[in-house]
Amino acid sequence: MQSEKGFGVARNRAGLVWCSAAAGVLAAGAAWAAVPMPKPRPADAPLVQGEPQSRAEEKNIPAQPAAQQPAVPQPSACRLALTEEIAIAPSQPAITGPGACGGDDIVRLEAVLLADKSRVPLKPAATLRCNMAAAVAQWVRGDVAAIATELGTRVSELDNFDSFDCRGRNRVAGARLSEHGRANALDVRGVKFASGQFVSLTDRATARDVREKILRSVCARFTTVLGPGSDGYHEDHVHLDLAERRGGYRICQWDVWEAMPRIAPLLPALRPDEAPPREVAERTPQAEPVEAAPAMPAQAPAPAAQKPATNELRPSVSDQKAAPSPAKSAEQPAKKKRSARPAQPSPWWDVLNPQSKKGTGVSGAFR
Numbered sequence: 001m002q003s004e005k006g007f008g009v010a011r012n013r014a015g016l017v018w019c020s021a022a023a024g025v026l027a028a029g030a031a032w033a034a035v036p037m038p039k040p041r042p043a044d045a046p047l048v049q050g051e052p053q054s055r056a057e058e059k060n061i062p063a064q065p066a067a068q069q070p071a072v073p074q075p076s077a078c079r080l081a082l083t084e085e086i087a088i089a090p091s092q093p094a095i096t097g098p099g100a101c102g103g104d105d106i107v108r109l110e111a112v113l114l115a116d117k118s119r120v121p122l123k124p125a126a127t128l129r130c131n132m133a134a135a136v137a138q139w140v141r142g143d144v145a146a147i148a149t150e151l152g153t154r155v156s157e158l159d160n161f162d163s164f165d166c167r168g169r170n171r172v173a174g175a176r177l178s179e180h181g182r183a184n185a186l187d188v189r190g191v192k193f194a195s196g197q198f199v200s201l202t203d204r205a206t207a208r209d210v211r212e213k214i215l216r217s218v219c220a221r222f223t224t225v226l227g228p229g230s231d232g233y234h235e236d237h238v239h240l241d242l243a244e245r246r247g248g249y250r251i252c253q254w255d256v257w258e259a260m261p262r263i264a265p266l267l268p269a270l271r272p273d274e275a276p277p278r279e280v281a282e283r284t285p286q287a288e289p290v291e292a293a294p295a296m297p298a299q300a301p302a303p304a305a306q307k308p309a310t311n312e313l314r315p316s317v318s319d320q321k322a323a324p325s326p327a328k329s330a331e332q333p334a335k336k337k338r339s340a341r342p343a344q345p346s347p348w349w350d351v352l353n354p355q356s357k358k359g360t361g362v363s364g365a366f367r
């Protein structure tokens with residue numbers, strides 16, 4: 001029983017302690033409410049000399065190193081100017097390496113917007129520095145679009161043969177870093193028009209004045225232009241970049257070749273349909289060598305349709321004499337397609353290579 005009484009006293013003491021603690025808290029609360037507090041300092045209040053500028057400084061907490069703070073690069077002037085009214089070119093993270101490759105202010109140039117709001121996509125999208133992307137966009141908007149308008153059409157697509165690519169010049173191992181490795185270059189093979197026609201910049205079949213206009217436009221906008229005739233690496237595309245050189249030196253190397261003749265001048269003209277029958281018949285693949293072959297009667301030439309294809313490989317000497325001269329080719333109907341021509345090497349092969357006929361059958365000499 002003693003133990004029960006003692007326990008009851010202890011419990012009462014505990015209750016007393018709680019009551020006095022609660023009373024103390026209430027009293028402190030009443031005292032806090034009674035003290036007038038200063039108004040919070042406005043955010044734009046001027047700093048008082050000697051006043052700590054931040055809680056970190058106040059508590060002598062060392063400032064966080066800059067490297068640990070999230071880097072928020074300010075948009076470049078180019079980035080601010082390359083709006084969605086000019087190009088669809090979302091910003092990309094900076095490219096670092098490997099080696100000296102890479103760069104910052106990178107964009108993914110997906111399309112150029114023309115003045116009429118129509119889009120000219122780059123196929124595929126190009127990874128470029130903002131300055132290079134902006135130059136390409138202005139070239140398409142200002143020059144390519146104008147050339148297309150002169151031709152009565154509009155540009156609908158720009159071919160991207162290569163943009164960012166970490167490599168040496170001309171893909172030569174050990175060569176100096178290409179501007180492609182700095183995301184500062186674009187290779188273009190051609191443009192597509194709204195008609196669906198693909199216009200190659202380097203194909204001789206493309207009208208020469210169109211190629212010359214393109215040449216003048218790119219050499220005015222880019223500091224490096226390499227095309228056919230420059231170094232042997234740019235016969236099927238044109239390289240454009242914005243490399244900076246001392247004294248503002250620029251390179252514009254692109255030979256706009258003459259258009260190829262529709263008929264190669266060294267080839268003889270087609271044998272006219274109305275030409276008289278050949279005096280000497282062609283040989284079959286199983287024919288004997290020339291020396292042993294009996295001459296076929298001139299009045300019974302084999303019909304052309306029944307001749308094996310290999311028989312057409314080499315015309316006889318009499319054909320060479322009978323073939324019209326190149327000067328006469330102008331009289332041939334221009335609409336005659338080359339595809340109508342049989343698989344037949346020209347007699348000038350024999351003229352230029354008299355050794356080729358020695359000791360061989362006529363049809364086997366060209367293999």
Ligand SMILES: [Zn+2]
Binds near residue numbers: 162186238
């Ligand atoms: Zn290139």
